Amino acid sequence: MFKATIKIVLRPSILDVQGKAVLHAVHDLGYAGADQIRIGKHVEVILNVADKAEAHRQTDEICKKLLANTVMEDYTFTLEQI
Template structure:
Protein backbone atom coordinates (compact mmCIF):
# COMPACT_ATOMS: atom_id res chain seq x y z
CA UNK A 1 0.00 0.00 0.00
CA UNK A 2 1.12 3.52 -0.77
CA UNK A 3 0.13 6.97 0.40
CA UNK A 4 -0.01 9.60 -2.31
CA UNK A 5 -0.05 13.24 -1.33
CA UNK A 6 -1.50 15.45 -4.05
CA UNK A 7 -0.76 19.14 -3.58
CA UNK A 8 -2.91 21.43 -5.72
CA UNK A 9 -2.12 25.12 -6.18
CA UNK A 10 -3.42 27.88 -8.37
CA UNK A 11 -1.14 28.61 -11.30
CA UNK A 12 1.08 31.66 -10.70
CA UNK A 13 -0.81 33.65 -13.36
CA UNK A 14 -4.17 33.15 -11.59
CA UNK A 15 -5.27 35.77 -9.05
CA UNK A 16 -5.65 34.30 -5.53
CA UNK A 17 -8.13 36.49 -3.61
CA UNK A 18 -8.13 34.13 -0.62
CA UNK A 19 -4.34 34.36 -0.45
CA UNK A 20 -4.53 38.17 -0.61
CA UNK A 21 -7.04 38.24 2.25
CA UNK A 22 -4.82 35.99 4.39
CA UNK A 23 -1.77 38.13 3.55
CA UNK A 24 -3.53 41.29 4.73
CA UNK A 25 -4.79 39.57 7.88
CA UNK A 26 -1.29 38.32 8.73
CA UNK A 27 0.22 41.75 8.15
CA UNK A 28 -2.49 43.32 10.34
CA UNK A 29 -1.48 40.87 13.08
CA UNK A 30 2.09 42.14 12.87
CA UNK A 31 3.64 39.63 10.46
CA UNK A 32 5.06 42.24 8.12
CA UNK A 33 7.81 39.83 7.05
CA UNK A 34 5.18 37.79 5.17
CA UNK A 35 5.11 39.24 1.67
CA UNK A 36 3.04 36.76 -0.31
CA UNK A 37 0.44 34.06 0.39
CA UNK A 38 -0.96 31.49 -2.02
CA UNK A 39 -3.72 29.14 -0.86
CA UNK A 40 -3.89 25.56 -2.10
CA UNK A 41 -5.13 22.18 -0.99
CA UNK A 42 -3.58 18.88 0.02
CA UNK A 43 -5.31 15.58 -0.71
CA UNK A 44 -4.11 12.31 0.85
CA UNK A 45 -4.85 9.12 -1.09
CA UNK A 46 -4.16 5.60 0.17
CA UNK A 47 -3.65 3.40 -2.87
CA UNK A 48 -3.32 -0.35 -3.12
CA UNK A 49 -0.77 -0.92 -5.85
CA UNK A 50 2.12 -3.26 -6.53
CA UNK A 51 4.68 -0.51 -7.11
CA UNK A 52 5.23 3.14 -6.27
CA UNK A 53 5.16 3.93 -10.00
CA UNK A 54 1.71 2.38 -10.34
CA UNK A 55 0.46 4.28 -7.28
CA UNK A 56 1.84 7.53 -8.70
CA UNK A 57 0.17 6.87 -12.05
CA UNK A 58 -3.18 6.31 -10.32
CA UNK A 59 -2.78 9.47 -8.21
CA UNK A 60 -1.81 11.56 -11.25
CA UNK A 61 -4.80 10.28 -13.23
CA UNK A 62 -7.10 11.10 -10.30
CA UNK A 63 -5.62 14.60 -10.08
CA UNK A 64 -5.93 15.20 -13.81
CA UNK A 65 -9.53 13.94 -13.99
CA UNK A 66 -10.99 15.21 -10.71
CA UNK A 67 -8.75 16.69 -8.03
CA UNK A 68 -7.26 19.63 -9.95
CA UNK A 69 -8.73 22.04 -12.47
CA UNK A 70 -6.26 21.86 -15.39
CA UNK A 71 -7.17 25.35 -16.58
CA UNK A 72 -6.35 27.09 -13.29
CA UNK A 73 -4.32 24.72 -11.12
CA UNK A 74 -1.06 22.80 -11.08
CA UNK A 75 -0.41 19.79 -8.89
CA UNK A 76 2.43 17.72 -7.47
CA UNK A 77 2.27 14.08 -6.39
CA UNK A 78 4.46 12.46 -3.73
CA UNK A 79 4.17 8.71 -3.09
CA UNK A 80 5.49 6.82 -0.07
CA UNK A 81 5.00 3.21 1.02
CA UNK A 82 2.85 2.68 4.11
CA UNK A 83 1.73 -0.28 6.12
CA UNK A 84 -1.79 -1.49 5.47
CA UNK A 85 -4.25 -0.29 8.15
CA UNK A 86 -4.79 -3.85 9.43
CA UNK A 87 -1.04 -4.46 9.80
CA UNK A 88 -0.45 -1.09 11.46
CA UNK A 89 -2.89 -1.79 14.30
Protein backbone atom coordinates in the same frame (compact mmCIF):
# COMPACT_ATOMS: atom_id res chain seq x y z
CA MET B 1 -0.05 -0.09 -0.43
CA PHE B 2 1.04 3.43 -1.16
CA LYS B 3 0.14 6.77 0.29
CA ALA B 4 0.02 9.61 -2.22
CA THR B 5 0.43 13.07 -0.73
CA ILE B 6 -0.88 15.60 -3.21
CA LYS B 7 -0.44 19.35 -3.22
CA ILE B 8 -2.69 21.49 -5.41
CA VAL B 9 -2.01 25.21 -5.86
CA LEU B 10 -3.40 27.91 -8.10
CA ARG B 11 -1.15 28.63 -11.04
CA PRO B 12 1.16 31.63 -10.49
CA SER B 13 -0.73 33.61 -13.17
CA ILE B 14 -4.04 33.30 -11.26
CA LEU B 15 -4.80 35.88 -8.58
CA ASP B 16 -5.42 34.08 -5.30
CA VAL B 17 -8.04 36.34 -3.69
CA GLN B 18 -8.24 34.13 -0.61
CA GLY B 19 -4.46 34.31 -0.14
CA LYS B 20 -4.63 38.07 -0.60
CA ALA B 21 -7.28 38.43 2.12
CA VAL B 22 -5.28 36.26 4.51
CA LEU B 23 -2.15 38.32 3.74
CA HIS B 24 -4.02 41.45 4.86
CA ALA B 25 -4.88 39.74 8.16
CA VAL B 26 -1.26 38.65 8.61
CA HIS B 27 -0.16 42.27 8.08
CA ASP B 28 -2.77 43.35 10.65
CA LEU B 29 -1.12 40.93 13.10
CA GLY B 30 2.05 42.95 12.68
CA TYR B 31 4.03 40.72 10.33
CA ALA B 32 4.94 43.45 7.90
CA GLY B 33 7.57 41.24 6.30
CA ALA B 34 5.01 38.73 5.00
CA ASP B 35 5.17 39.33 1.30
CA GLN B 36 2.89 36.79 -0.38
CA ILE B 37 0.42 34.09 0.59
CA ARG B 38 -0.90 31.40 -1.72
CA ILE B 39 -3.48 28.95 -0.46
CA GLY B 40 -3.79 25.45 -1.84
CA LYS B 41 -5.15 22.00 -1.04
CA HIS B 42 -3.51 19.03 0.61
CA VAL B 43 -4.97 15.64 -0.34
CA GLU B 44 -3.91 12.19 0.85
CA VAL B 45 -4.93 9.09 -1.08
CA ILE B 46 -4.22 5.57 0.11
CA LEU B 47 -3.88 3.27 -2.86
CA ASN B 48 -4.21 -0.45 -2.48
CA VAL B 49 -1.83 -1.29 -5.33
CA ALA B 50 1.43 -3.24 -5.12
CA ASP B 51 3.50 -1.54 -7.79
CA LYS B 52 4.92 1.98 -7.42
CA ALA B 53 4.72 2.77 -11.13
CA GLU B 54 1.05 1.80 -11.11
CA ALA B 55 0.41 3.92 -8.00
CA HIS B 56 2.08 6.84 -9.78
CA ARG B 57 -0.04 6.35 -12.88
CA GLN B 58 -3.28 6.15 -10.93
CA THR B 59 -2.48 9.18 -8.74
CA ASP B 60 -1.60 11.25 -11.78
CA GLU B 61 -4.89 10.28 -13.46
CA ILE B 62 -6.94 11.07 -10.35
CA CYS B 63 -5.30 14.51 -10.15
CA LYS B 64 -5.83 15.26 -13.84
CA LYS B 65 -9.39 14.01 -14.01
CA LEU B 66 -10.78 15.28 -10.72
CA LEU B 67 -8.61 16.74 -7.97
CA ALA B 68 -7.08 19.59 -9.97
CA ASN B 69 -8.51 21.76 -12.72
CA THR B 70 -5.40 22.26 -14.79
CA VAL B 71 -6.79 25.40 -16.41
CA MET B 72 -6.12 27.18 -13.12
CA GLU B 73 -4.27 24.76 -10.84
CA ASP B 74 -0.95 22.90 -10.74
CA TYR B 75 -0.43 19.73 -8.76
CA THR B 76 2.53 17.79 -7.40
CA PHE B 77 2.62 14.60 -5.38
CA THR B 78 4.90 12.22 -3.55
CA LEU B 79 4.39 8.48 -3.01
CA GLU B 80 5.34 6.57 0.08
CA GLN B 81 5.06 2.81 0.56
CA ILE B 82 3.05 1.93 3.66
